[in-house]
Each structure stands twice: as C-alpha cells, then as structure tokens.
Amino acid sequence: MASEQQVKRYLAYWFQLGKKVVLRNGQETLTPEKVIAGDRYSQEFEEIWQKILSPKSGECHLEGTEQTIDQLLTPVWDLSSCSRCEMPVPVKMAGMPSELCPCNDISGWPNTELPAPREPISTPDKLTAIRDRLQRISN
Numbered sequence: 602m603a604s605e606q607q608v609k610r611y612l613a614y615w616f617q618l619g620k621k622v623v624l625r626n627g628q629e630t631l632t633p634e635k636v637i638a639g640d641r642y643s644q645e646f647e648e649i650w651q652k653i654l655s656p657k658s659g660e661c662h663l664e665g666t667e668q669t670i671d672q673l674l675t676p677v678w679d680l681s682s683c684s685r686c687e688m689p690v691p692v693k694m695a696g697m698p699s700e701l702c703p704c705n706d707i708s709g710w711p712n713t714e715l716p717a718p719r720e721p722i723s724t725p726d727k728l729t730a731i732r733d734r735l736q737r738i739s740n
Contacts, residue, residue: 602676602694609650610720611673611680611689612663613642615703617718618688618710621664622653630664640723665703666691686711688718 621630633645653661661670668691681692683702690702704710
C-alpha cells in the first residue's frame, strides 16, 4: 500500500514534468507552477494536495493514468519505479499491472541531460550528513 507521503511524492514528481491532476471527474485540471520551495513543497502544491484529498473534489487522478488518488491510498496499489524512466508509477499488488506509465505521452522523456524531478531537500540536514560522513572517513 502506498502511504499518503508516497502518493504526494508521486504527484510532485509528475507535476515537475508538467502533468496535471484531473479533479471532479474530469471537469477541472490543476498543476502548480512551483512544486518545491526550498526544503518543502510550495504553498501552491500543498493547496492542490488538500483539494485532491477533499471529498468535494470527487474522483481525482493524474493525467494519463486510470487510477484515482483514492485507489492509490488503498492496500490494492503500491508505487514503484517505471522500468523505462524510473519515475514513480502505480503498481497493482495483485492481478495485472497498469499498462502505461504516465511518461508514455511526454515527448523526449526520459531525458538524462536534464535534472530529474525530486523531493524538497533540507540543505542543513544534507550538509550535516556530508560532514558526518567525511568525519567518519578521516577517523
């Protein structure tokens, strides 16, 4: 089962490639202009995430996929890496896997010459980990 944090990360990665989330059974699409703000997700992304979780939004899914966000949060689905592009994709825990990765309609993807989508990074935490690793090596 994919956790709420994993599903949030899944959407954040695809938003960084321009994918949209479809809300209210196809009546509305949203994508944040900015996904990451320093060491956290942007306010705009967080507002869209809350909208996705709201029962008022009806069925929501990532553009180019069939699984709803609600389905991804059940034990039937998990998130794994696409064998083609290494981006997170839904995988059914039992039965047939999903036929297509959301990357199937992004021309020129995967592109290893561009930075890959990512999660927010805490610079102080990252620097502390590097310092600690260097101290272990020098001792």
